[in-house]
Amino acid sequence: MGSSYAHPFLSATIFFPKSPNLQLPSSSSPPRYHSLRSRFCFHSSFQSPAQPSPTLTTNNYNHLIQSLCKQGNLNHALKLFSHELNPTQHTYESLILACSRQNTKSFALAIDGRLAADGFYNDPFLCTKLINMYSHFGSLESARKVFDGTPEKTIFVWNALLKTLVMAEKGDEALSLFSEMAHNGVPFDSFSYSFALKACLASSPPAPALLGQIHNHVIRAGFVSRVHVVTTLVDCYAKIGNVVSARTVFDEMPHKNVVSWSAMIACYAKNGRHFAALEIFREMNMMRDPEIIPNSVTMISVIQACAGLAALNLGKVVHGYVLRRALNTIVSVMNALISLYAKCGRLDLGQQIFDKMIYIVPRNVVSWNSMISGFGIHGFAKESIRIFEKMIGAGISPSPITFVGLLGACSHGGLIDEGRRLFDSMHKEHNLLPQSEHYACMVDLLGRAGQLDEAAKLIEEMKIEPGQTVWGSLLGACRIHGNIELAERACSHLFALEPWNAGNYILLADIYAEAKLCEEVRRVKNLLEERGLHKLQGCSWIEVRKRLYSFVSVDELNPQIEQVHALLTELVKQAKEIGYVPNTKFVLCDLEHEEKEKIVMGHSEKLALAFGLISSEKIDVIRITKNLRLCEDCHELTKIISKYMNRKILVRDVNRFHHFSDGFCSCMDYW
DNA sequence: GTAGGGTTAG
Numbered sequence: 001m002g003s004s005y006a007h008p009f010l011s012a013t014i015f016f017p018k019s020p021n022l023q024l025p026s027s028s029s030p031p032r033y034h035s036l037r038s039r040f041c042f043h044s045s046f047q048s049p050a051q052p053s054p055t056l057t058t059n060n061y062n063h064l065i066q067s068l069c070k071q072g073n074l075n076h077a078l079k080l081f082s083h084e085l086n087p088t089q090h091t092y093e094s095l096i097l098a099c100s101r102q103n104t105k106s107f108a109l110a111i112d113g114r115l116a117a118d119g120f121y122n123d124p125f126l127c128t129k130l131i132n133m134y135s136h137f138g139s140l141e142s143a144r145k146v147f148d149g150t151p152e153k154t155i156f157v158w159n160a161l162l163k164t165l166v167m168a169e170k171g172d173e174a175l176s177l178f179s180e181m182a183h184n185g186v187p188f189d190s191f192s193y194s195f196a197l198k199a200c201l202a203s204s205p206p207a208p209a210l211l212g213q214i215h216n217h218v219i220r221a222g223f224v225s226r227v228h229v230v231t232t233l234v235d236c237y238a239k240i241g242n243v244v245s246a247r248t249v250f251d252e253m254p255h256k257n258v259v260s261w262s263a264m265i266a267c268y269a270k271n272g273r274h275f276a277a278l279e280i281f282r283e284m285n286m287m288r289d290p291e292i293i294p295n296s297v298t299m300i301s302v303i304q305a306c307a308g309l310a311a312l313n314l315g316k317v318v319h320g321y322v323l324r325r326a327l328n329t330i331v332s333v334m335n336a337l338i339s340l341y342a343k344c345g346r347l348d349l350g351q352q353i354f355d356k357m358i359y360i361v362p363r364n365v366v367s368w369n370s371m372i373s374g375f376g377i378h379g380f381a382k383e384s385i386r387i388f389e390k391m392i393g394a395g396i397s398p399s400p401i402t403f404v405g406l407l408g409a410c411s412h413g414g415l416i417d418e419g420r421r422l423f424d425s426m427h428k429e430h431n432l433l434p435q436s437e438h439y440a441c442m443v444d445l446l447g448r449a450g451q452l453d454e455a456a457k458l459i460e461e462m463k464i465e466p467g468q469t470v471w472g473s474l475l476g477a478c479r480i481h482g483n484i485e486l487a488e489r490a491c492s493h494l495f496a497l498e499p500w501n502a503g504n505y506i507l508l509a510d511i512y513a514e515a516k517l518c519e520e521v522r523r524v525k526n527l528l529e530e531r532g533l534h535k536l537q538g539c540s541w542i543e544v545r546k547r548l549y550s551f552v553s554v555d556e557l558n559p560q561i562e563q564v565h566a567l568l569t570e571l572v573k574q575a576k577e578i579g580y581v582p583n584t585k586f587v588l589c590d591l592e593h594e595e596k597e598k599i600v601m602g603h604s605e606k607l608a609l610a611f612g613l614i615s616s617e618k619i620d621v622i623r624i625t626k627n628l629r630l631c632e633d634c635h636e637l638t639k640i641i642s643k644y645m646n647r648k649i650l651v652r653d654v655n656r657f658h659h660f661s662d663g664f665c666s667c668m669d670y671w
Numbered sequence: 672g673t674a675g676g677g678t679t680a681g
Contacts, residue, residue: 128673194674194675228675232676260675303678333677338678338679371679401680408680467681473681
């Protein structure tokens with residue numbers, strides 16, 4: 001083509017005769033109406049081609065328009081299009097695809113207008129493409145209009161609208177379309193089922209029962225042998241937290257591929273079943289099937305599982321595998337690794353990846369967010385803000401998650417005014433509307449700092465409905481500051497929004513226990529029992545020589561448990577001599593002081609700490625992870641031990657890291 | 672001609 005790229009109109013006449021596809025539409029093509037009204041009329045910036053030939057009746061730019069579309073030269077393609085009397089199906093297809101690719105919605109509407117006027121709505125192929133295009137733009141009404149205007153609705157047309165509604169999170173509308181299909185006797189294909197299954201998750205409220213019903217339909221229609229459909233099923237069950245059903249469906253799959261395995265690994269990783277995720281990853285590799293090789297998506301879930309366990313050494317092995325497979329060229333894998341190291345207490349290694357990755361792959365907003373949140377969970381709020389400012393300086397627009405990380409960092413670091421300023425800047429400077437999660441961060445920030453009334457006022461002023469995270473943050477703050485009245489108010493919402501969450505009942509009971517309101521404690525405990533809920537058992541674990549050792553409060557399985565108890569008893573004895581007094585204020589009433597102390601002494605994090613002291617070298621940092629919030633008594637004792645034993649101790653609890661050294665904790669007792 | 676799994680937070 002040579003210089004013709006720069007001058008498509010001049011060259012049009014040159015290429016026209018050479019074009020191999022200049023047939024007139026075949027007789028089976030939809031009817032055309034070449035009235036003046038149907039002539040394409042674009043935005044005024046479209047001028048006529050340099051040398052249009054108004055007298056040409058056999059005008060045919062189709063081939064050229066198509067190649068211009070392929071080159072991404074939509075402007076020129078559209079100019080030619082306005083002079084093309086007989087656009088073919090292929091020309092329309094090229095234009096529609098080019099519009100989607102280039103996100104040019106105004107052009108799309110113009111193409112649609114002419115397509116309708118030319119009678120191409122009779123062509124279900126093009127209507128499918130149009131619906132997909134509007135789906136891409138998020139223009140639901142336009143997509144629906146095309147659908148309604150399509151007389152011959154093939155399964156492609158129905159599926160295209162189904163997909164559009166699902167992608168736009170309009171689950172209810174998608175499900176009613178699905179019913180309409182059934183009512184009209186449209187024979188569903190595997191695609192219809194995949195979309196309908198996803199629609200169950202997007203409906204409000206999500207419809208787990210309906211998911212089961214559509215699953216039954218899938219079985220009856222004989223689609224359980226279709227990998228795509230069953231993988232969708234695994235994923236849907238995973239996303240509603242039904243791990244058992246996901247696994248059952250997965251086990252029954254006649255053919256599994258890397259995507260189905262990855263979906264199952266992701267299911268475990270996302271639902272907190274980290275060990276199970278790693279175990280099934282091992283199983284996948286044991287298959288030794290040359291077709292089933294872990295890819296970047298698989299590895300991201302595996303990395304997440306390692307991060308969930310804070311399994312630093314295992315994470316390093318996985319990192320090695322990533323390098324050997326050259327998956328370090330994938331930005332999402334690198335982002336997951338940054339987060340892994342941050343969650344394993346090795347921010348330095350995360351920072352190293354962040355610094356060096358630019359030589360291999362460009363960073364994206366998630367890379368920055370990972371660093372911001374990483375510093376945040378370690379309590380280094382100022383570092384978080386510094387990275388954020390660097391990110392803005394680099395011209396990266398922050399996402400809503402950036403602010404979740406930043407505000408969380410301010411909360412952990414006690415930077416109240418900075419937090420307020422950043423929250424205000426969301427809308428003013430970054431055009432982001434604060435969501436429920438952001439309000440939850442602010443409530444946490446203000447609440448922790450003891451400004452409970454201001455936190456409550458912020459909730460009252462919210463323009464959106466406060467979600468469970470908002471009330472949960474308020475309840476957490478009430479526990480720290482012992483505010484019964486506000487706690488009860490928060491619980492009245494939480495018990496309605498998430499009646500199954502035992503954690504809320506426990507927090508309320510703790511607040512009553514501290515105030516010595518034993519009758520109220522009993523009432524809440526009864527409520528918990530009536531609803532068949534159980535307190536999540538505290539569990540702490542520690543990695544020693546590449547093995548993970550976990551502890552629960554009553555632990556007789558560990559072979560070294562007697563040694564652990566003996567050391568702990570000795571440590572507590574010595575700590576008491578230098579003024580340590582066990583803190584039992586949150587142990588639920590009705591027990592003698594000795595009993596209460598015994599309960600506190602059996603806490604899993606103390607057992608893990610004693611085990612760490614026995615099993616590690618003096619120079620090692622002791623790294624402990626706990627599945628709940630670190631208890632105040634354990635926090636106090638760990639501070640004393642860090643000084644007394646001259647050890648560095650790093651504890652990750654459910655919210656953040658605590659760096660203990662020389663009798664102090666990095667959280668400054670503010671967590 | 673359409674489709675399945677993934678990164679950051681809570």
